[in-house]
Amino acid sequence: MAITLNSYGVKTPYLSFSRRASSFQPIWRQQRLHFNVSAPFVYDPSTLRNCSCGKLAFCLNCKAGNVDVLEKNDTENRESEQVANELTCVMKFGGSSVANAERMREVAELILSFPEERPVIVLSAMGKTTNKLLLAGEKAVSCGVSNVSDLEELSFIKNLHLRTADELGVERFIIGKHLLELEQLLNGIAIMKEMTPRTKDYLVSFGECMSTRIFAAYLNKIGVKARQYDAFEIGFITTDDFTNADILEATYPAVSKRLYGDWISNSAIPIVTGFLGKGWRSCAVTTLGRGGSDLTATTIGKALGLREIQVWKDVDGVLTCDPNIYPRAEPVPHLTFDEAAELAYFGAQVLHPQSMRPAREGDIPVRVKNSYNSKAPGTLITRTRDMSESVLTSIVLKRNVTMLDIASTRMLGQVGFLAKVFSTFEDLGISVDVVATSEVSISLTLDPSKLWSRELIQQELDHMVEELEKIAVVNLLQNRSIISLIGNVQRSSLILEKAFQVLWANGINVQMISQGASKVNISLIVNDSEAEQCVRALHSAFFETDLSQIVPGGGGAKSGNGSF
């Protein structure tokens, strides 16, 4: 008996060939969108494995079910034909990659230099547009309506986008409506004399909406069929946490259905706005937190089950530390999702903190590349990697951290002390980064920006201390930094020994140390004022010294540049 997959109008998982897993994976969308070929697809059931939910070979409900085709029969040619036309990867270009007309041209060339790819493109706003929009909004709150049109930032944004359109030879009208609406919105802010988080998100959305329109128009002008999409119109459903919204599960099938549906009916490269979504209750435009286009890219990668997610930056990949702190930082060739997630969460600006989640869930490799130097191999991020040679991967610095020492007023054996402390943070909506604890005392650090965009204000800190003082003696320490050593858990003793030699030699006192459950990260807390010096010293010790020279338990390490 054979299973025929061309019963029109029935919702079934679409089978796409995944080179990565050598298997067919179901992607959810209407069958009629896909099976638009004259003859039916026929599979021999003996070659199919049931969905992991145990119900059907082609499970209509269980998104997790993979259907492995072990052997292909006479449908092979048709499958290959179908596969040959599939979207293959997502390519995300950040603000620095599309900062002006020249950069847009280069990005277009770069995309076309991969003729074997059929990519979905995700773009951020041009250059520093998001910062300028935010500044314009802040100024509009107090400048008065009559002065809005003279705002320096508004003129900058208008000039940049109109000039780019002109230089690329695309019609100005494609962004005309947006520029007009942007000025109206700033007038509205000036009238109201306030900018709510919801308004802020709407305001910054103009950046991505305009960059994608210009770029799509340019591709069409040079004969490459492209279609612009606003993420909030194609199924990016988020929480209503304006300025830092989370992607909701419903996004994946919705985005897949829309992008694949359009692609099948008329193949044009999708150009999607990064960073933006639509709040599920408010239906208003939301943003995914600064740098959120990385998350847009990985979400699309997972939604479409693509082979690879590429994020194109202005550096040669993820580096051994922030190049602004230490210019001799070097690219890290390979990272795991866990390492990359820790690195991003603990402050490496290069990746959005949440962006690894969809990639890990979909097991889709992420490649971080340099759009200014496309020949550089970049960083490949995958589920696992060979750790046999690896000691320290990267050093990350998170500044402006608040630290709390909390000691119970009772003595040993007090039940529920930790629970009470953490429920206080939950009640106050404050998130905690690094924790070290004994039975009667806790040291912890607070996320410097409670909602990524908003600093904890003194009033909130005072209130928090007041609450905690009901059960403990509290010492609040500000202006601290977290230095995160992302490395190989198997070598944690070596990493610690080496790190403490460096810190000791530099006269730096570590105020707290913690190794999280993931164990890829050892966090050290030091004073803000000493942090950069620490990172530089650690970098030269770990990355410019032959670590094999270290005698276990001894002090045999040599400094690479004699800086300590």
Ligand SMILES: Nc1ncnc2c1ncn2[C@@H]1O[C@H](COP(=O)(O)OP(=O)(O)O)[C@@H](O)[C@H]1O
């Ligand atoms: N560990 C790191 N590796 C690479 N870049 C880093 C690191 N830490 C900080 N950065 C900074 O991150 C920048 C790239 O991130 P971002 O500006 O968000 O890129 P884009 O806007 O192109 O997406 C680099 O220019 C670099 O200054």
Ligand SMILES: N[C@@H](CC(=O)OP(=O)(O)O)C(=O)O
């Ligand atoms: N434009 C947004 C979103 C983004 O992801 O930008 P970039 O890719 O340039 O970091 C921001 O500046 O935050």
